[in-house]
Amino acid sequence: xxxxxxxxxxxxxxxxxxxxxxxxxxxxxxxxxxxxxxxxxxxxxxxxxxxxxxxxxxxxxxxxxxxxxxxxxxxxxxxxxxxxxxxxxxxxxxxxxxxxxxxxxxxxxxxxxxxxxxxxxxxxxxxxxxxxxxxxxxxxxxxxxxxxxxxxxxxxxxxxxxxxxxxxxxxxxxxxxxxxxxxxxxxxxxxxxxxxxxxxxxxxxxxxxxxxxxxxxxxxxxxxxxxxxxxxxxxxxxxxxxxxxxxxxxxxxxxxxxxxxxxxxxxxxxxxxxxxxxxxxxxxxxxxxxxxxxxxxxxxxxxxxxxxxxxxxxxxxxxxxxxx
Amino acid sequence: xxxxxxxxxxxxxxxxxxxxxxxxxxxxxxxxxxxxxxxxxxxxxxxxxxxxxxxxxxxxxxxxxxxxxxxxxxxxxxxxxxxxxxxxxxxxxxxxxxxxxxxxxxxxxxxxxxxxxxxxxxxxxxxxxxxxxxxxxxxxxxxxxxxxxxxxxxxxxxxxxxxxxxxxxxxxxxxxxxxxxxxxxxxxxxxxxxxxxxxxxxxxxxxxxxxxxxxxxxxxxxxxxxxxxxxxxxxxxxxxxxxxxxxxxxxxxxxxxxxxxxxxxxxxxxxxxxxxxxxxxxxxxxxxxxxxxxxxxxxxxxxxxxxxxxxxx
Numbered sequence: 001x002x003x004x005x006x007x008x009x010x011x012x013x014x015x016x017x018x019x020x021x022x023x024x025x026x027x028x029x030x031x032x033x034x035x036x037x038x039x040x041x042x043x044x045x046x047x048x049x050x051x052x053x054x055x056x057x058x059x060x061x062x063x064x065x066x067x068x069x070x071x072x073x074x075x076x077x078x079x080x081x082x083x084x085x086x087x088x089x090x091x092x093x094x095x096x097x098x099x100x101x102x103x104x105x106x107x108x109x110x111x112x113x114x115x116x117x118x119x120x121x122x123x124x125x126x127x128x129x130x131x132x133x134x135x136x137x138x139x140x141x142x143x144x145x146x147x148x149x150x151x152x153x154x155x156x157x158x159x160x161x162x163x164x165x166x167x168x169x170x171x172x173x174x175x176x177x178x179x180x181x182x183x184x185x186x187x188x189x190x191x192x193x194x195x196x197x198x199x200x201x202x203x204x205x206x207x208x209x210x211x212x213x214x215x216x217x218x219x220x221x222x223x224x225x226x227x228x229x230x231x232x233x234x235x236x237x238x239x240x241x242x243x244x245x246x247x248x249x250x251x252x253x254x255x256x257x258x259x260x261x262x263x264x265x266x267x268x269x270x271x272x273x274x275x276x277x278x279x280x281x282x283x284x285x286x287x288x289x290x291x292x293x294x295x296x297x298x299x300x301x302x303x304x305x306x307x308x309x310x311x312x313x314x315x316x317x318x319x320x321x322x323x324x
Numbered sequence: 325x326x327x328x329x330x331x332x333x334x335x336x337x338x339x340x341x342x343x344x345x346x347x348x349x350x351x352x353x354x355x356x357x358x359x360x361x362x363x364x365x366x367x368x369x370x371x372x373x374x375x376x377x378x379x380x381x382x383x384x385x386x387x388x389x390x391x392x393x394x395x396x397x398x399x400x401x402x403x404x405x406x407x408x409x410x411x412x413x414x415x416x417x418x419x420x421x422x423x424x425x426x427x428x429x430x431x432x433x434x435x436x437x438x439x440x441x442x443x444x445x446x447x448x449x450x451x452x453x454x455x456x457x458x459x460x461x462x463x464x465x466x467x468x469x470x471x472x473x474x475x476x477x478x479x480x481x482x483x484x485x486x487x488x489x490x491x492x493x494x495x496x497x498x499x500x501x502x503x504x505x506x507x508x509x510x511x512x513x514x515x516x517x518x519x520x521x522x523x524x525x526x527x528x529x530x531x532x533x534x535x536x537x538x539x540x541x542x543x544x545x546x547x548x549x550x551x552x553x554x555x556x557x558x559x560x561x562x563x564x565x566x567x568x569x570x571x572x573x574x575x576x577x578x579x580x581x582x583x584x585x586x587x588x589x590x591x592x593x594x595x596x597x598x599x600x601x602x603x604x605x606x607x608x609x610x611x612x613x614x615x616x617x618x619x620x621x622x623x624x625x626x627x628x629x630x631x632x633x634x635x636x637x
Contacts, residue, residue: 037422110601120600123554127596134589257433257546264426298437301430308427309415
């Protein structure tokens, strides 16, 4: 591989990998607190992209249902501005966070109060995912929507230079995605590692029983966790949507599955692990040779399968003794 | 009777088939192994049968054997399913709990992407125009294939539970370390249970390819894994009737709800949520609890169940 190609792949991989990382954080947060994998997270990812799309574009071609719901209608001073899109992205993510809270309330809390089999939580979250994905399809149609090209205004490539006769291009979107992901990671890292809320979250993750004895409202922190999880999930949805320009009802399903590979690769429940896993899978995909690009979606799973056999606890996970 | 079969035959055959797939997941669960690999073996079996029944390379074999080609495809599906089961099972079953589940999901996804990209599997389009088994003119006669297979499988599962192997599997499910200490080699039995499931799924796939007439990569997806798992959990995972009842019910839901048109997948999702919330023991578990006097209740344990909390690194 030529140096220019290598560099291009590396940059592409880092940009998409950083989105995978924040998406994976949502799974990991919930897993570390509840010990379950929330399969509805992929649907929340899709919803994030749809919320943002609605806020920016305001209508879906085949369906008048949501027409006119746009945040900044045409003609207003904000329409078409990069800032508008950023604001819509944050709002979309926040809405996705609220949906995640709703999911917790309806599908997980009743189960928790009965201390049911964690497998059932898995099925219930899948049921929720099925409901959300199909509701999207019913309400706004099955077709794939494109984010506006000029979502961030008419921006030239952030960087382009020639290296050994080949052009290396970094798109502005990629830079924005990478930057947003880094900021998000830093904020989450700060919240979890340094603040009182984070301390309480970690206490709940370690042992809910003891945490509640110490006066921590476990239910409240589970709600906070789900909101954070939904927020980063929804944000990732919009970012991936802008990177590839499209979103459809089943948009999140593939990514949601791939994210499973990400979190296990990094180490289930480990926050730095989720970040590392995201970057590794993003890079691995970027380096799948063009001739085999059809197999790109299998790259994450092949890597997952391989890593499980060599190091079942994942790259950064601690090995745990587990009774089956 | 003929009218009844004309109307409901397809539904009944679908229910039987779904029950069989539920059982294919039940065997590894017997040993406490949550494997979601069944759709992978099912898809493989179906592809094997579909290729043998349509590919020009097998034209000579088809002409020689006539209708006897069908049992041969079942055999091939079962054997290849079993072989792949060994290949995947030996390394994968060193993993436990959610890790095994995720590894098997990865296996199914890899298989799906490979099937999407090979020429022999028809790529994204898949294989179509698969001839009906034994020249059946309708779908309902498949009841005579799936029905006896289900009966045999149930008999086998029932016998297995009462055998030494079945007791070993249960011992591993309850406490693998203790079973190991008692001289039950866990790996060998876990792989055995996994391979039995793989053989069954491969066989069902080989029977289903003519039944469904077309075969493509949609047959073995993550969604399929989940549908089967949901069937087993909703039916009840501790009794051989659970997967059958759950499979039959969930197999029937999309057909029965057809009048709801676009809403049926939403309803399907709601069924999963409600059933997992209100039938934690599964339907069969709930029924058998009703018929037995209530044992003294232990107070529920607070917090997430220990077995999963310990996975947490």
